[in-house]
Every structure is written in C-alpha cells, then in structure tokens.
Amino acid sequence: MRRRPPVPAAARAILARDRLALARLITKVENRDHGVAPVLQALYPHTGRAAVIGLTGPLGVGKSSLVNSLLQLLRKAGKRVGVIGVDPSSPFSGGSVLGDRIRIDRDPADTGIFFRSMASRGHPGGLAAATREVVRLLDAFGMEVVLLETAGTGQVDVEIGAVASTNVVVLVPHLGDEVQSLKAGLFEIADVFCVNKCDLPGADGAARYLAELVGLTPRSDAWRPRVVQASTVLGTGIDELWAAVEAHEAYLRTSGSFEKGNRTRLEAEVLELYRERILAGAVAQVEGSPELRRLLDEVEARRLDPRAAADSLYERNHARRRPRS
Amino acid sequence: MRRRPPVPAAARAILARDRLALARLITKVENRDHGVAPVLQALYPHTGRAAVIGLTGPLGVGKSSLVNSLLQLLRKAGKRVGVIGVDPSSPFSGGSVLGDRIRIDRDPADTGIFFRSMASRGHPGGLAAATREVVRLLDAFGMEVVLLETAGTGQVDVEIGAVASTNVVVLVPHLGDEVQSLKAGLFEIADVFCVNKCDLPGADGAARYLAELVGLTPRSDAWRPRVVQASTVLGTGIDELWAAVEAHEAYLRTSGSFEKGNRTRLEAEVLELYRERILAGAVAQVEGSPELRRLLDEVEARRLDPRAAADSLYERNHARRRPRS
Numbered sequence: 327m328r329r330r331p332p333v334p335a336a337a338r339a340i341l342a343r344d345r346l347a348l349a350r351l352i353t354k355v356e357n358r359d360h361g362v363a364p365v366l367q368a369l370y371p372h373t374g375r376a377a378v379i380g381l382t383g384p385l386g387v388g389k390s391s392l393v394n395s396l397l398q399l400l401r402k403a404g405k406r407v408g409v410i411g412v413d414p415s416s417p418f419s420g421g422s423v424l425g426d427r428i429r430i431d432r433d434p435a436d437t438g439i440f441f442r443s444m445a446s447r448g449h450p451g452g453l454a455a456a457t458r459e460v461v462r463l464l465d466a467f468g469m470e471v472v473l474l475e476t477a478g479t480g481q482v483d484v485e486i487g488a489v490a491s492t493n494v495v496v497l498v499p500h501l502g503d504e505v506q507s508l509k510a511g512l513f514e515i516a517d518v519f520c521v522n523k524c525d526l527p528g529a530d531g532a533a534r535y536l537a538e539l540v541g542l543t544p545r546s547d548a549w550r551p552r553v554v555q556a557s558t559v560l561g562t563g564i565d566e567l568w569a570a571v572e573a574h575e576a577y578l579r580t581s582g583s584f585e586k587g588n589r590t591r592l593e594a595e596v597l598e599l600y601r602e603r604i605l606a607g608a609v610a611q612v613e614g615s616p617e618l619r620r621l622l623d624e625v626e627a628r629r630l631d632p633r634a635a636a637d638s639l640y641e642r643n644h645a646r647r648r649p650r651s
Numbered sequence: 652m653r654r655r656p657p658v659p660a661a662a663r664a665i666l667a668r669d670r671l672a673l674a675r676l677i678t679k680v681e682n683r684d685h686g687v688a689p690v691l692q693a694l695y696p697h698t699g700r701a702a703v704i705g706l707t708g709p710l711g712v713g714k715s716s717l718v719n720s721l722l723q724l725l726r727k728a729g730k731r732v733g734v735i736g737v738d739p740s741s742p743f744s745g746g747s748v749l750g751d752r753i754r755i756d757r758d759p760a761d762t763g764i765f766f767r768s769m770a771s772r773g774h775p776g777g778l779a780a781a782t783r784e785v786v787r788l789l790d791a792f793g794m795e796v797v798l799l800e801t802a803g804t805g806q807v808d809v810e811i812g813a814v815a816s817t818n819v820v821v822l823v824p825h826l827g828d829e830v831q832s833l834k835a836g837l838f839e840i841a842d843v844f845c846v847n848k849c850d851l852p853g854a855d856g857a858a859r860y861l862a863e864l865v866g867l868t869p870r871s872d873a874w875r876p877r878v879v880q881a882s883t884v885l886g887t888g889i890d891e892l893w894a895a896v897e898a899h900e901a902y903l904r905t906s907g908s909f910e911k912g913n914r915t916r917l918e919a920e921v922l923e924l925y926r927e928r929i930l931a932g933a934v935a936q937v938e939g940s941p942e943l944r945r946l947l948d949e950v951e952a953r954r955l956d957p958r959a960a961a962d963s964l965y966e967r968n969h970a971r972r973r974p975r976s
Contacts (some may be wrong), residue, residue: 333956363958370956385710527826585951592950596943597934599961604933604969605926612925619920625917626910631695632917633688636924640782644929 328344337368339464345440348467352442355459358452358602363598366459368464376408376465380490382476382512387498388522390555391558392567393475399564400471403437408472411443412457412486440464454485455598460487488594491587494518494567497536499528511644513543516551524555525561536587549577572642583615612639653853656788657899662693665791670765673792682785683777683927689884693789701733701790702900707801707808712823713847714885718800718843722761724889725796726763733789733797736768737782737811765789775810779810780923786814812840815913815921817899819843819892822861826851838868841876843895874902884956937964 339347354362476483495516552570556563578584624630664672679687705813820841877895879889903909950953
C-alpha cells in the first residue's frame with residue numbers, strides 16, 4: 327500500500343534549500359497542478375517541524391509592519407522564517423484585489439527568509455488547500471516559523487486561520503464602528519490579541535476591553551487568549567507578542583492540544599482534497615456538453631427550474647453509476 | 652420529462668404576497684433545506700421580471716444609506732422593492748461578522764418593501780446559490796426591483812455581483828491607500844460607479860479619475876460604465892444614480908446582452924447546484940468512517956501524505972463505481 331517511488335528531483339531541490347525550485351513548486355501548488363503530487367508525497371515525511379502562526383485583523387491595523395517587525399526579531403534569534411501573504415483576489419483578472427501590499431525590509435542575501443504572496447483565485451476551499459501545501463513546502467525547505475498574514479476580510483481569515491496552530495488577531499486602539507464589528511468573527515479564532523499602534527491614545531482601554539471579552543468568551547480548550555500591546559513605530563511590544571505566541575505553542579504541546587488540532591487539520595485537508603478530486607472531473611464532464619445546452623434551453627424558457635436541471639445532470643452523469651446512494 | 656406536480660401551498664402563498672411565508676422560505680433556502688425544491692420549481696415560471704441590481708464597495712462608503720435613498724426613490728415611483736444584505740459570516744458562531752448594519756427608514760405598513768439580511772455561513776459557492784434562489788423568491792413575490800448589497804470585502808462581492816444584471820460600485824472622494832487598492836477587484840464588475848459623499852472635497856477629482864480609468868479598462872461588451880456623484884446627506888445624485896442603472900438595464904435589453912448574461916448566470920447556477928448535489932452525499936459517506944480514521948492514522952504518522960489519502964478515499968468510494976473515469 328505504501329509505494330516508495332524514487333524521490334523526484336524537485337523534492338531533492340527543496341531539501342537542498344534551492345529557492346528557485348521552491349518558488350516554482352509554490353506556483354504549481356497555487357495552480358492546483360496535479361503534477362506536484364509525487365513531490366509533495368516525497369517531502370511529506372520531512373514536514374511537521376515548522377510553527378505555523380496566523381496574523382489577521384481588519385485593513386489598516388498595520389499587520390504588514392508587525393510581520394516585518396516579527397521577521398527582524400526572529401532572524402536576530404537565528405530562526406529561518408517563511409511568510410505567506412494571503413489576499414482575496416478577482417476571479418476575472420486573476421490578480422490580487424488588495425495588491426501586494428507587504429513591504430518587507432529584507433536583505434536580499436538573507437537566505438533565511440522566504441516571502442510569498444498568494445492570490446485566492448477561485449474558491450476559498452481551494453485556497454486553504456493550497457495554503458496548507460505551501461506551508462508544507464516551506465516546512466520541508468527548513469523554515470522553522472511560517473507566518474501567514476491574511477487580509478482581515480472575514481471568511482478567508484477564518485479558513486486560513488484553521489491552517490495555523492496559533493492565531494494572532496491584530497487590532498488598533500480606535501477602530502471605527504464598522505470595522506469594530508468585524509471583531510465578532512475574528513474573535514473566535516484568536517489565541518493572542520495584539521493591540522497595535524499602542525502609541526495612539528486609548529490603547530490601554532482597548533486592551534482592557536479585549537481582556538474582559540476574552541474572559542467572557544467560552545473556548546473548547548483551557549487556553550486563555552493573551553492580550554499584548556505593540557507599536558512598530560516605537561519598536562515596543564514585539565518581544566511580548568512573540569512571547570505570547572510561544573506561550574500558546576508551548577501550551578499546545580504540553581496539553582496534548584497540538585496533536586488534537588493537528589489531527590483536525592489533517593482531517594479537514596484530506597476531506598478538502600477528496601472534494602477537490604470528486605469535483606475536478608464531474609464539472610469538466612458536463613461543461614459544454616449538448617446535454618447541458620439542451621437543459622439550459624429548457625431553463626431559459628422557464629419550462630424547467632435550475633434545481634431540476636442540476637438533478638437531471640446528476641442522475642444521468644453521476645448517480646446511476648453508483649450502486650448505492 | 653416535465654412533471655407538473657400540484658402547486659405547493661407555500662408557492663401559492665408567495666404568489667399571494669404572504670410575507671410570513673416569504674420569510675420562512677428564505678430561511679429554508681439559506682439553510683439549503685432540500686424540501687424547498689418543489690416550491691422553487693412551482694414558482695420558477697413566475698420569475699424573471701425583477702431587475703436585480705448589485706451595490707458594493709469598501710466598508711464605510713455609505714452603501715447602506717445609498718440603498719436607503721434608492722428605496723425611498725423607488726417607492727415614490729410606486730415600485731415594489733426587495734433588499735438583500737449579504738455579509739460574510741463566522742463559521743463558528745453562524746452569526747454575521749459585520750452585523751446587521753443596514754438601517755432602513757421604512758414604514759412598517761408598507762408592503763412594497765421586503766428586507767432580508769443573509770449570512771454566508773459556509774462557502775461562498777453556496778452563498779451565491781442561496782442568493783440566486785432568494786432573489787427568485789422575491790421576484791415571484793412580485794418585487795420589481797431587487798437590491799443586493801454586499802459588504803465590499805472582495806471575493807464575495809464578485810460572486811454575488813455575478814447574480815445581478817447591473818452592478819453599482821460605491822466609492823468616496825478620499826479613500827485611504829489600502830482601501831483604494833480594493834478598487835482593482837471591484838473595478839471589473841462595475842457597470843455604474845457612484846462617488847458617494849460628494850459633499851466632501853475631492854469628489855470632482857475622484858469622478859474624473861474614475862472616468863479616465865473606465866476609458867482605459869477593456870470590457871467584453873460595448874457598455875461604457877457611467878460615473879455619477881451622490882450625497883445621501885444633501886439628498887443629491889440619487890435620481891442620476893438610478894437613471895444610470897436604468898440606462899444600463901436598457902442597454903442590456905436592446906443589445907441582446909441581457910439574454911447572453913442571463914444564460915451565463917443560469918449556467919453558473921445549474922453547475923453550482925450540480926456540484927452541491929454531488930458533494931452532499933460524498934463527504935457525509937466517508938466522514939467518521941473507520942476507513943477515514945485509518946487513513947488519518949497513516950497521515951498523522953507521516954507514512955501517507957494527505958493527497959494520497961484523498962486519492963485512496965476517492966478510489967474506494969467513488970471512482971470504482973463509475974465505469975468510465
């Protein structure tokens with residue numbers, strides 16, 4: 327059952343820390359190119375070492391600057407760091423809606439950093455699947471920490487948050503009414519809150535408010551989310567932020583929560599890949615077919631409703647080939 | 652092939668403009684309750700009359716106030732109007748991330764308005780499918796215009812935008828750098844741009860800038876997006892906004908683009924429902940199975956990679972029951 331095929335050259339290149347090979351493989355993973363399957367298979371035993379840390383929060387709270395400050399801190403500590411910036415994207419242009427906004431001060435000669443911006447292209451399901459595999463490539467490449475920055479626009483953050491073992495939600499002292507309400511969705515994924523731009527007035531109040539909310543929010547585990555304040559302008563709080571992240575990672579390891587979370591993440595990934603596999607063929611098979619054309623004629627003439635048309639496609643192309651439903 | 656079952660009571664209630672029946676059916680559609688299929692089927696021949704207008708744009712540009720102003724205008728003109736507010740949501744709480752932010756000044760006795768806020772819950776694919784069906788319910792109910800307001804957070808707007816025949820993208824004179832870059836994704840779906848809050852300085856410049864961008868952006872049709880200015884505070888520009896929407900709707904009808912767009916929308920809907928149908932059973936079948944548990948043990952031990960596990964699930968549960976791949 328466990329085939330051990332020869333290790334593909336691209337996998338050997340990743341283990342040898344070939345940056346160009348890494349960039350190329352990430353592009354293939356993003357494009358859901360099935361050809362990377364043997365490479366991922368060969369690399370899989372070499373993964374599972376990197377700490378995967380998510381950072382999210384509304385637009386304008388300074389997530390990118392914070393990622394930048396964390397990068398400097400981690401590099402000084404000798405850690406190799408991968409950064410993935412995940413943005414929602416336009417399916418029309420294939421481009422990023424928010425643009426490549428992360429400006430990272432990096433020494434081009436520093437091989438201990440690898441930065442990649444990902445566009446979501448199609449559906450968020452596929453984005454989470456692709457992000458998991460890109461994390462795994464960075465992990466096999468030898469990155470000890472992978473920072474996942476998401477754009478803070480809701481659903482995508484929550485899905486990508488599920489890829490990380492620790493999630494930092496970044497806020498600022500004074501959010502407008504509208505942005506403030508975003509917190510509701512981000513609240514549940516936060517293991518650490520960071521009140522960024524704490525040089526602005528109101529930071530203490532915001533931190534107290536968050537700490538109170540933390541006390542009121544039930545969790546499925548015994549971790550109590552920490553609230554830290556930081557200012558990338560003053561250069562303060564970055565150590566405290568990382569200490570809080572490390573405390574959560576330590577909690578995960580000692581409480582057994584890491585294994586449980588890891589199992590949940592792997593299950594989500596396998597089921598997602600299973601769905602992807604099922605759909606890949608099914609839609610291609612009917613798209614552009616005379617059968618679909620005929621059904622759409624009926625739907626357009628309002629003699630058949632869309633659900634009945636979908637059922638008809640299902641019955642003819644799918645259901646009857648399967649002995650039990 | 653075309654069964655004509657008796658018209659269900661719920662469908663008759665919709666045609667009789669029973670608001671409570673409408674609210675209940677919308678909830679069922681949102682929950683993807685398969686029991687609504689015969690109701691939707693019976694109502695389908697009574698649909699296709701409503702103009703479906705999307706309004707989107709970044710947070711804080713005043714979309715809700717604009718929807719409110721359009722509502723007043725349309726009601727004065729004697730039009731029956733449905734409003735759907737679509738927000739991203741947290742999969743944990745099932746609640747809305749952005750909250751129910753639309754404040755509509757409406758006369759409770761006015762039966763010519765129906766307002767509904769929708770949470771996305773699961774995946775955006777399902778959200779578009781549900782939104783299409785809710786639009787159809789409002790259409791069958793007799794609403795002549797359906798306004799679809801989305802939260803302006805990227806991907807969801809584009810997906811929901813595909814449900815509407817005319818899309819208005821709302822902006823303000825001065826957007827911050829970060830929000831400004833959001834325009835890239837929203838630009839491609841815009842048939843009309845509205846520079847809202849035009850009482851603020853810079854509105855003329857913003858409108859000129861947009862008009863220039865419009866001239867530079869290729870489209871698949873001959874429509875040139877209009878740029879209008881509005882202020883809900885001053886009460887100006889609302890007529891012009893609606894005139895621009897009507898001009899686009901008229902263009903669609905006279906150019907034959909409406910039929911083409913409608914066909915594309917119906918095709919997307921049928922394929923989406925087909926996907927939904929295929930996946931419904933497939934994942935439930937393997938979730939919690941001893942087979943999945945065993946595979947996850949192997950993945951956890953890094954003896955099998957996630958893709959190979961998904962392939963194995965596919966081979967055993969799906970592929971071998973189908974004579975041709």
